[in-house]
Amino acid sequence: MKNETFSELKLFSFGNLLKKLGESIQREITEVCKNRDSRFDPKLFPVLYFLQKVEKSTVxxxxxxxxxxxxxxxxxxxxxxxxxxxxxxxxxxxxxxxYSKLTEEGKELLNNWQELYSDIESVNKEIIEESGYDVFNMINSINNLLKQKNYKQRLDEKIKDRIMQQVEIITYNKKYREDFKQLNYEWLKQYFVVEPEDEKLLSNPDKFIIKKGGQIFFARLNNEIIGTCAAIKIDKYTYELSKMAVTEKAQGKQAGKKLALSVIGFAFSKGAKFVTLLTNKKLFAAINLYKQLGFEIEPEEVKSNYEREVFRMTLLLQ
Amino acid sequence: MKNETFSELKLFSFGNLLKKLGESIQREITEVCKNRDSRFDPKLFPVLYFLQKVEKSTVxxxxxxxxxxxxxxxxxxxxxxxxxxxxxxxxxxxxxxxYSKLTEEGKELLNNWQELYSDIESVNKEIIEESGYDVFNMINSINNLLKQKNYKQRLDEKIKDRIMQQVEIITYNKKYREDFKQLNYEWLKQYFVVEPEDEKLLSNPDKFIIKKGGQIFFARLNNEIIGTCAAIKIDKYTYELSKMAVTEKAQGKQAGKKLALSVIGFAFSKGAKFVTLLTNKKLFAAINLYKQLGFEIEPEEVKSNYEREVFRMTLLLQ
DNA sequence: TATTTTTATGTAAGTGCTTACGTTTGTATT
DNA sequence: AATACAAACGTAAGCACTTACATAAAAATA
Known part of the structure; x- marks a missing residue:
């Protein structure tokens, strides 16, 4: 009955369990040492020991x-x-x-403590042996794992993955027409102004995108549309990734990435060789994402009919 | 080069290593959680979790x-x-x-945190699996070992053993005659007065003890005589353990036990059947030691020629 | 050479627990 | 019923570290 919750939370409390075990051992060691010689504090020992070995040392x-x-x-x-x-x-x-170095008194005391030190080592050794586990290799092994990729990174990735999985990608349907327009407006207003050119396309996605062989994707999280992106057919071999917009509050949920991947997948499935896009110098996050997906910046600056400081990026589909 | 000392102190720092590993994991978890939601503090989680499970709970x-x-x-x-x-x-x-119980807000938040909780569990599980060690069984196993006999006890025993081994027992030699007298005087003065009877025996151990088939043992620690004890022959089957004295400053080093064991061993080797002794009601520590060694109190109060509140204890040698 | 950056040290305060201690209330014992 | 003892809770302070910040000296850079 008791400790039931404890065991349910065991995996969650993994770090805490290790910590507690270590702490309780250290506590008892400190107590015994204090009883023997009020000056022998095991936490002081490693410093003394090291100073003895190297004569003197900096902090x-x-x-x-x-x-x-x-x-x-x-x-x-x-x-x-x-x-x-x-x-x-x-x-x-x-x-x-x-620089710190031992005094004569320090050297003498350290010498006196050597025996107690050995006793502690013996007890630890016995406990480890009795436990039947190679505890040190375990600790090393975990430390190394965490050195390769630290816990923070692991957890961040795990969270990202989970959230990404939660975001569903769906294709165009008339009922999402308003979402498509709204999301793009929200985005455009934030960075630029909505121009007539935009207005025209965003209000008639069926006509200008779908009917021309393109596709529009939507990112859905908990039944709410949080982002969109279009694949516009340029020619047999080329699709343009365009009208990418993710609502502010759903940023960081990898919706953009998932949408871009959908466009790329769509283009590929249609037998295209290139996915191209126009973007603006100030959209750092977006550019990063595109780079991450393999898009490369076209060397020549592009003159577009939009009055923005834009350039083209293209992904070559193998 | 680096971490060399670390590895030399590894066994000594066993508890600390566990503690540090656990702490570093908990620290990173806390950091990630705080970044996601300033209210999600992993240390709060177990309490919330438990409250959810049992509805309400006392402290x-x-x-x-x-x-x-x-x-x-x-x-x-x-x-x-x-x-x-x-x-x-x-x-x-x-x-x-x-009694504490979750509020509606608490229930909702806990629900929201469930996912992050699962992520942490997954990461922990992955780390444990990657490490290749059954970490939980290890922790359990060590916890159980320490429950059976706690660390303090283990360390105390280890220290006692070590000190006991350091105390050497040697047999009588004329050059120790003064030690025999001094140690007993020191002891007698502390508890009683030195009587003529004592004086006589302590000044002539050769005559009254050795020549009569007895033996005197000395406990030596670092070339210093810290205690003594005599085996006085009473008859063919009986030796008396007498004149036990351990110097104040060397108390607790098990010298008394070792001396008593030497007397018992001596008597046994001479084919004796009993070891007997006189002791005083107020010498609690000594009485305890004798009991521990198997001596039993003689039922009838003894009338001795020493004016003390004494009684007899006897050990039957098998 | 002037200036920025990095490094070594030191101080202050925080953290997540613990032990120590005090108060109130309940339970057991006389 | 009176009293001793134990339990539940709360507060204060301690512990063994940590992070955050400050300062001065050295090293790197312009």
Whole structure:
């Protein structure tokens, strides 16, 4: 009965479980040490140990080697200084540095602690052996995995994937005509002005896009149309990706990417060789997306009948 | 080069490694969550989750189920209350209790978070699978080991063993005569007064103990005599454990136990059937040790020629 | 050479827990 | 019924770190 919830949340709390286990072990070690010798604080030990090995060290070097932050090192060094176990001196060549080294008292105490240190190691070793697991390799293995791709990245990707899967892409239907117009208006007004040219096309998608062999895609999230994009037939081998618009509030849900992929897929299925598009220098996010999908910027600046600072990008379908 | 010290201290820092790994995972989870929705704090989640499952709960019940202390629960509940995700009410039968339950807003939010929760679970699962280790069984296994015998106990035992091994037991030699006398004087003065009877025996151990077929043992730690104990021959079948004295500053190093064991071993090797001793009611630690070694209190109160509140304990050698 | 950037250190404050302690209420014992 | 004991909750403070920020010196760059 008890711990049932605990076990349900086990996978979610994975990090916490590791943390708690480690903490409880450290807590008990600290307690035992304090009982033996009020000065023996296991958290001080690694710093002392390292100082013994290298004679003297800067703060940064300690932080790097002990895998803790430099403020943590400084706090430990301060305690050691209070206990007269180390002494510090400013760096000679580099005046920013602070070197720390053991005092005679520090060396002696460290020597006395060596035995307790070994005892702790023995107990840890026994526990690990009794557990029957190669705990260190496990820790290493997970650390390496997270070094290759850190947790944040993994989780961000997972979330992106999930959201992308939630966005459905559907094809044109008369009932979406108003959505097509609205989404594009919203977008145009944000960046430019709506020109007569736009007005004409956006009001008659059947006539200017569908009937001419093109297609219009819509991104739907929870039964709401959040984005659109058209594939306009230019010639047998070329389709234009155009009228891409995703509503502000649904940004970041990968709808644009999914829409663009649909256009590309459509063009490909029609046997096209190129997908081309016009875009504007200031639309960084869009340009990035197109690049990511393999579009390349045409070298010559294009003169379009739209009064914008535009250029052409083209994707070669293999 | 780097991390070398780290790896030298690996076994010592076992708990810390686990803790750090867990912490770093939790940190990144928290960061990602905060970016998505400033209110989604993964540390709040288990409490919400549990409240959803049981409808309402007391503080203590939450603490038990989530394996955290009750102040931790209260702190989380306070945050949740600030966010209007829960509401609390005092217990009806038991007025000490405080019940918490989700508000409508809390239920809705929890529902929204469900997806992010699943994403975190998926990432954790992937990491664990990629690592190739059965991390949960490992954690369980170690937790169980520590439940059977906690870390503190293990470490205390390890230290005791080590110290006991360091104490060497050696047999009588004239050069230790002064140690024998001094140790016993120190001890006698602390608890009683030195009587003529004592004086006589302590000054002539060769004559009164060794020559009569007994033996005197000394405990040596780092070339210093820290304790002594005599085996005095009473008759063919009986030796008396007597003149046990361990110097104050070396208490707790198991010297007494080791000395007593030496006396018992000596008596056994001489073919004795009993080891007997006189002790005083106020010497609790000593009595405990003797009991631990198998000595049993003789039922009748003994009249000794020492003016102390004494009784006899005897060990039957099998 | 002047200026920007980076590095080493230090300080302050935050975090997510914990232990320690106090108050109120309930339960057990005399 | 009176009293001792235990439990539930709450508050305060501590712990072992962390992030965030500040400062001065060194290194890189223009």
């Amino acid at each position: 940064q070097k300690l932080a790097d080697n002990l895998q803790i932050t430099h403020p943590a090192v400084i706090q430990i060094l301060n305690k050691l200084k209070e206990l007269n176990l180390i002494e510090t001196s400013p760096g000679l060549q580099d005046k920013r540095q602070t | 203590q019940k939450l603490a038990d189920n989530l394996q955290i202390t009750h102040p931790a629960v209260i702190q989380i509940l306070n945050k949740l209350k600030e966010l209007n995700l829960i509401e609390t009410s005092p217990g009806l039968q038991d007025k000490r209790q405080t």
